Amino acid sequence: MTRPASRLVVRGLGKRYGDHVALEGLDLDLPGSTLLAVVGANGAGKSTLLGSLAGVLRHEGTASLDGRPLRPGDGRTTYLPQRLRLPAAATVADVLGLLRALVDGTPDRVSPPDDFVPEGSRRIGELSGGQAQRVALAGALMGAPDLVLLDEPLANLDDEARAIATGLFRAHRDAGAIVLVASPAAHDVLAAADLAARIDNSRLAALGPATAFLASLGHTIRSEGAA
Amino acid sequence: MMALAAFQARILFRGRATIAAAAVFAVAAGLATLLGLGSFRQVGLGAVGPAAAAIVNLAILLPTAQAILLGALALTGDRENGFAAMLRARGIGSGGLVLTTWWSVTAAAWLSLGAGFGLAALVIAGTVPLEDLPTFAALFGVMLVVAAAAAAIGVLVGALAATRLQAALGAIAVWFTLAIGVDLVVLGLGAFVHFGEAAILGAAAIDPLTSGRLAALLLLDAEGGVLGPTGQYLVSRLGSPGAVLALICVVAAWVAGPIGAAIRITDRRDS
Numbered sequence: 390m391t392r393p394a395s396r397l398v399v400r401g402l403g404k405r406y407g408d409h410v411a412l413e414g415l416d417l418d419l420p421g422s423t424l425l426a427v428v429g430a431n432g433a434g435k436s437t438l439l440g441s442l443a444g445v446l447r448h449e450g451t452a453s454l455d456g457r458p459l460r461p462g463d464g465r466t467t468y469l470p471q472r473l474r475l476p477a478a479a480t481v482a483d484v485l486g487l488l489r490a491l492v493d494g495t496p497d498r499v500s501p502p503d504d505f506v507p508e509g510s511r512r513i514g515e516l517s518g519g520q521a522q523r524v525a526l527a528g529a530l531m532g533a534p535d536l537v538l539l540d541e542p543l544a545n546l547d548d549e550a551r552a553i554a555t556g557l558f559r560a561h562r563d564a565g566a567i568v569l570v571a572s573p574a575a576h577d578v579l580a581a582a583d584l585a586a587r588i589d590n591s592r593l594a595a596l597g598p599a600t601a602f603l604a605s606l607g608h609t610i611r612s613e614g615a616a
Numbered sequence: 617m618m619a620l621a622a623f624q625a626r627i628l629f630r631g632r633a634t635i636a637a638a639a640v641f642a643v644a645a646g647l648a649t650l651l652g653l654g655s656f657r658q659v660g661l662g663a664v665g666p667a668a669a670a671i672v673n674l675a676i677l678l679p680t681a682q683a684i685l686l687g688a689l690a691l692t693g694d695r696e697n698g699f700a701a702m703l704r705a706r707g708i709g710s711g712g713l714v715l716t717t718w719w720s721v722t723a724a725a726w727l728s729l730g731a732g733f734g735l736a737a738l739v740i741a742g743t744v745p746l747e748d749l750p751t752f753a754a755l756f757g758v759m760l761v762v763a764a765a766a767a768a769i770g771v772l773v774g775a776l777a778a779t780r781l782q783a784a785l786g787a788i789a790v791w792f793t794l795a796i797g798v799d800l801v802v803l804g805l806g807a808f809v810h811f812g813e814a815a816i817l818g819a820a821a822i823d824p825l826t827s828g829r830l831a832a833l834l835l836l837d838a839e840g841g842v843l844g845p846t847g848q849y850l851v852s853r854l855g856s857p858g859a860v861l862a863l864i865c866v867v868a869a870w871v872a873g874p875i876g877a878a879i880r881i882t883d884r885r886d887s
Contacts, residue, residue, distance in 0.1 A: 445701040445887035462707030470698035478627045490619035491706040529702065538705070 396421040397536065397567050401450035404437045411437040413591045415450070419584070424562040426578040426599055427571040429588035435571035436471050438588065439538045442569070443468035454536055454567075464493070469529035471540035471571070474521075477514030481507050481524050485531075492532030499560035501527050505553055518545040530557055537561050537568040543577055555581040579603040617712045620703065624720035628686065629727070637682040638728040644674050645732030649739040671736055672832045675729060675759040676825050680766035681791050683725040687770020688787035690717045691878070692777045701887040710883035718764075718771045718875055725763035729756065754835050758864065762828035765870035769794070769824070772874035775881040798823040820846045820863065824870035831863035 399417040403410070412434040419425060427435045440446035444461030445468065452459045459466060475484050485506070506527045507520050516524070522545045529539065539558070543551050559581055562568050572578045579585055582599035595602075628634050652667020691714070694700040700713055708716075733756045744752070770787055777783035820827060830847045834856055837843075843851070850859035 440701065440886070443701065443705040445704050447884070447886055461704050462709060464707060466705055468702060468705035470701045472698060473702060474697035475699060476627050476694075476697075478630045479623070483623055483626060487619055487623045488706065491703070491708070525702075 396455050397423075397452070398454075399442070399450065399452045402438065402441055402452065403449035404434075404441055404446060410591050412441065412448070412588075415593050417586065417593065417596070419567055421567065422562055422565050423584060424558055424568045424570070424582045426582035426585040426602070427569055427588065428579070428585055428602065429573070429594075431573055433588040434591045435573070435588050436540050437591075439468065439540045439569060439571050440470070442466070442536070443538050445470075459536070464495075465535040466538065467529050467532070467534040467536075468538040469525060469540060469542050472544075473525050475513045475525060477512065479513050480509060481511050481513065481516075482509030484513065484524055485509070485528055488528035488531050495532040497531055498533040498564045498566070499530065499557055501530070501553060501557060505550070519547055519550065522546055523550055526554055526557075530561065533564070533566075534561075535566055537566050539568070539570045541572055542570060543572065551577055576603070617708070617716060620708060620712060621716040621719050624690070624716050625723050628690070628720050628724045633682075633686070634724045634727065637678070637724070638731040641674065641678045641682075641728040642731035642735045644678065645671055646735040646739055648674060649736040653740070653743055668836055669833075671732075672755065672829060672836075675732065675755075676762065676829050676832075677795055679725045679728045679732075679759070679763045680795065680825055682728060683721055683763050683766035684770035684773065684791045685784065685787045686724060687718065687721040687767045688773040688777060688783035689780055690721055691771050691774030691882075692780050692783035695887060696780055704887050711879045714771055714775065714875060714878045714882055717774070718767050718878075721767040721770060722764045725767055726760055729759050729763060733759070751835055755832055758828055758831050758835065758867075761864060761867045761871070762824060765824040765828075765867050765874075766791075766794075768871045768874040768878070772878040772881075775878035775885075794823050794825045799826050799829075820850060821866045821869075824867045827863045827866040827870075831860050831867070834860050834863070 397417065397419040399415060402412060402415040402417075404412040415434075415438065427438060429435050437446060437448075441448040441450075442452055442459060443466060444459060454465055457463075501523075506524050507516060513521055513524065522542075526539075526542055529542075530537070537558070542558075543554060546554060555577060558568050558570060562583070570578045570582065579599045579602055585595075585597065585599040585602035586593055587595045587602070648667060648670040652670060655667045691700075694703075694713070694717070703713065704710075733752075737752065769790060773786045773790055774783050777786050820830065826846075830843060830850070833843060834847065834851070839851070839856070847859070850862065853859075854862055
């Protein structure tokens with residue numbers, strides 16, 4: 390059986406903030422239809438990786454999708470930043486209407502259940518953190534992006550919303566997209582992911598099946614508990 | 617980009633700060649007009665009476681402060697909140713981000729000007745002769761351009777600032793310099809007069825708020841009798857209509873320049 394050609398190819402991705410190296414020489418090859426959990430400690434470089442791929446951080450190195458360089462706004466990428474705070478004075482309908490307009494009429498590949506987001510007339514400033522995160526997530530997953538970059542998308546979500554959200558990630562993956570989900574608390578994401586990449590000290594330390602990562606994580610927790 | 621412009625404008629118009637700023641300017645302009653009705657009866661808008669000067673100065677000071685502050689905070693806020701990054705990944709470039717922010721902030725400042733000039737027009741209706749109406753409209757037009765320039769400067773401050781606190785402090789400092797500092801120090805002392813024509817023209821062009829104020833006063837007093845050395849020099853060289861046109865061009869350049877710089881800076885920094 391031949392291995393499917395890599396769709397996402399990253400070479401030498403690096404980012405510095407002055408003297409601080411946030412990401413160094415990262416190479417990555419991912420086949421199509423992949424859900425990748427990006428895990429690692431706080432400050433390891435997960436958000437920098439996603440921001441660089443989204444094109445919102447200036448960086449060294451190259452990244453291409455299906456042989457074409459990734460460029461912000463080429464219609465192939467969507468990005469949910471970490472700790473996103475939507476404008477408080479906007480309503481849910483304002484935000485979703487704007488993001489709908491930005492996908493330029495592309496029909497949604499998958500849609501969350503109707504009650505996933507609060508009523509359209511409610512202002513973002515009135516919502517809880519979890520409700521606002523639902524709106525952001527629903528907006529980020531609109532259209533049919535080929536590369537879905539989600540930085541801590543499950544933050545603040547309750548159990549039901551987390552289950553729906555991971556279902557949406559899988560649905561995008563099943564439809565052919567590459568989905569990268571960064572999370573420091575990896576259990577939820579690893580359970581849904583195909584692959585996992587561990588970033589340690591600004592470098593890609595390991596890349597492999599998510600199940601193996603999940604098993605090692607469980608072992609670590611048990612060992613710490615025993616100690 | 618139209619969708620983003622409409623979104624930004626909706627948010628600003630819904631915000632308490634925009635409504636409060638419009639109300640404050642309307643009340644201030646209305647009061648100044650009411651208190652100066654006597655001078656309007658005497659000289660109308662054909663000369664610089666105390667009431668007309670008060671309205672010009674209020675329009676130069678309040679909506680511009682609103683525009684500079686809002687412009688700086690809007691752009692920095694979107695960047696700090698991650699919203700700018702989300703939009704950029706979805707295809708909004710630096711130009712779109714800067715232009716839509718500028719436009720919505722300008723619209724908010726224009727709302728204030730509309731409220732203030734509208735109330736002033738209601739108060740002086742029947743007092744000022746009908747032939748002064750074009751002057752009143754021209755004054756309003758000049759102030760719209762000045763507010764647009766202030767919004768552009770605010771957006772540039774926002775592009776340069778790293779945090780909202782920096783943006784707010786920078787905006788206040790810039791507004792103070794343009795609204796008061798340049799007028800008092802550079803023009804008021806007239807030190808540049810000794811350095812020749814280039815320095816005089818430079819002094820007129822260095823500050824869009826001062827240029828707008830000079831243009832407004834020239835509209836009220838074509839002879840330029842109430843102007844300082846800069847205004848008098850411009851009138852002597854260009855004539856009154858030419859001087860007004862030149863000053864409006866200066867203000868318009870202060871719209872284009874900061875927007876261009878803000879786009880360039882935003883393009884070169886992380887979102």
